[in-house]
Amino acid sequence: MSAPVLNRPAAAEQDPAVAVRRPGKPAETTWLLLGTVAVLLLAAVSLFVGVSDVTLPQLLAGDAEAWDLLWISRVPRTLAVVLAGTAVAVAGLIMQLMVRNRFVEPSTVGTVESATLGILVVTVALPAAPIMLKMGVAGVFALGGTALFLAVLGRLPARNTLLVPIVGIMLGGVIGSVTTFFAYRYDLLQTLSNWMIGDFSGVLRGRYELLWIVAALTLAGYLAADRFTVAGLGADFTTNLGMNHKAIMRLGLVLVSLISAVVVTTVGAVPFLGLIVPNIVSLLFGDNLRRAVPWTALFGAGFVLLCDIIGRTIRFPYEVPVGMVMSVLGATIFLALLLRTRKRNA
Amino acid sequence: MICIDSVTKSYSGTTVVDAVSTTIPAGGVTSIIGPNGAGKSTLLSLISRLVPMDSGAVSIAGLDIGRTPSKQLAKSMAILRQENHITMRLRVRDLVGFGRFPHSGGHPTAQDEKHILAAMEQLDLTQLADRFLDELSGGQRQRAYIAMVLAQDTDYLLLDEPLNNLDMKHSVEMMRMIRRLADELGKTVVIVIHDINFASCYSDTILAMREGVLVHQGTPAEIMTGDVLRDVYDIDIRIEEIDGNRIGVYFA
Incomplete structure (x- = not known):
């Protein structure tokens, strides 16, 4: 406010020197590249972890069995992990x-619970329903549940930081209870846990391809980054x-709900x-989505890859579902994060 | 010119803005004053299409705000509300950059970049450009918001309590800048302001509201009289002329 004269930038002069590059931008691109390399390395490790041996020498020697295993099981699984990890993080x-x-994400506001309820309803009503139909119904339920959450928030008198996640957890709890009740009645509790606890061990070629839908949805989220x-x-x-x-909110509602529904139906x-x-x-890069979405995608993919690898190796040759590893690791990291924020604010 | 034609707004039975009709001339600084709950902020929100009106019509520079696409309005009018609870970690530069969105659609050109730098310079933010909003003081944050609407480069600028969170030095600088925006760039600035003396010293026109009704409108000389202010605020305010400005004394 010190400048005595206002300068309205003249349209004519297009001095390229004035169009300053953001300081630190090249460095950030470098970091992004390094991050991508790290995720690719994790993905490579993920390809070679498993009960059956798939090793580089075998592949190089042209071992047909090893190649089959790679294409039928390992590549699909790794892709599924990366796709789901990316999409779920960006949806959050x-x-x-x-x-x-x-302090919210689709699994704490009722979105995921609603999607699960949707799958359960189809499974009971039409046991032979194709996966696409299940996914569609899950999507509709997820949209409804999320819209309900947003509607409840809109009616809250004051937007209290803590009230928002609490409302979400309560809503998710109610929907989750309804789901469990019906699962119990129809003897589907076992099946229910398949969707409630994420697990990549069942991923094979032909059973994960629907996850490419979330790749498209995530990309759509990135393209609308400025709007969000x-x-x-x-x-x-x-x-x-x-x-x-309102239009931006609707777009977000659709993206978040569909991503959750597809992920729940395919891997849980x-x-x-x-x-x-x-x-x-x-905390690291701020909330400008143009910059935050790529990082979120990378961290998301990397974190799930890591958890999946841990889940596969920790009690080898058995597997621990990735959702379990993530809950333990995730909750710990999140707690540390909360304590850190408190220290920062204090 | 802003034409306001019997604009009315009620919230659950209470009429907050009651059939306000007036014209705010193009160019210059117009201040809206009045006691708490007079409907000043609501009127500003109605004029700027942030809140839908129950009845009435508003046009800005000939654009009917009810019919003109929002995106087009955003190029001729910018509004900053009083309460801005931003929880996001956004850099000052990025926030100010969003002011260019109506023009650039998210793909800033060198020209947009210049507007962003100029707006940050105006508000003394150049040093803080790469800081996150949540690392700033209340006053710095207020200046960052103002810089954003300034970068929007609109002919009409509506500011609800622009002195919010600002200390004396920054308040005076803000009012001087608002004056310069009108005098040097020919902008029309409408502000809601509580301090009648700032309104008196820096505006061309003052609108005085009370209980949702526009009760007085005129130049500072016309409004800054004991009778008018008693009618608006219900207290006796002595008017002194200091350095050619009419100052209301109401502290004791």
Whole structure:
């Protein structure tokens, strides 16, 4: 405010020197590349972890069995981990901006529970339903559950930081109880746990390809990154900038719900991921989604790869479901993060 | 010019803005004053299409705000509300950059970049450009928001309590800047402000509201009289002329 004269930038002069590059931008690109390399390395490790031996020399020697195993089981599994990890983390990030609260993600506000209820309903009503139908119904239920959460939030008198996640957890709890009740009645508790606890051990060629849908949804989220960032500033800011806040919220609702539904149907719920990854990325790089989405995607993929590898090796040759590893690891990291934030604010 | 035609807004039976009709001239600084609950902020929100009105019409520079696409309005009018609870970790530069969104659609050109740098310079934020909003003081954050709407480079600028969170030095600098925006760049600035003396010293026109009704409108000389202010605020305010400005004394 010290400059005495206002300079309206003249349209004519296009001095390239003035169009300053963001300081530190090249460095960040380098980091992003290094991060990608790290995730690729984890993916490579993931390809060679398992009960049956698949080793590099075997592959090089043209061992047909090893190659089959690689293509039928290991590659699909690794791809599934990367796709689901990326998408769930990004869905968490989008949801946090939508409700302007850091402590929510699809599995803590009823989205995942609703999707599970949807699959259960199809399974009971049409036991022979094709997976696409199951996924579709799960998607519709997830949309409904998430919309309900948003509607409840809209009616809360004051937006209390703690109230938002509590409302989500309560809503998720109610929907989850209904689901468990019906699963119990129809003797489907065993099946239910397949969707509630994420597990990549069943992933084979032909059973994961639907996850490419979430890749498309995640990309859509990235393309709308600016919109979600602005929506995170609030309805007034969004309207002032000439954007339709409700339309952005609807887009977010669809992306988050469908990602959750597809992931739950194919590999089961992946808890905590959407909570911790966006929070870590936010602390490190901030919330401008243009920058945060790539990092969230990388961290998401890397974290699930790591957890899946741990799950496969910790009591080899048996497997621990990845959801379990993530709960333990994720909860620990998140707790540490919360304590750190408190220290920072104190 | 902003034309306001019998604009009305009620919240659950209580009329907050009651059939306000007036014209705010193009160019210059217009201040809206009045006691708490007079409907000042609501009126500003109605004018800027942030809140839908129950009845009435508003046009800004000939654009009917009810019919003009929001994106087009965003190029001629910028509004900053009073309460801005931003929980996001956004860098000052990025926030100010979003002010260019109506023009750039998310793909800033060198021209947009210049507007962003100029706006940050105006508000003394250049040093803080790469800081996160949550690392700033309340006053710095307020300046960052103002820089964002300034970068929007609109002919009309609506600010709800722009002095919020600012200390005396920054308040005076903010008002001087608002004055310069009108004088040097020909912008029309409408502010909601509590301090009648700032309104008196820096505005061309003052609108005085009370209980949702526009009760007085005029130049500072016309509004800054004991009779008018008693009518608006229900207290006796002595008016002194200091250095050519009419100052209300109401502290004791």
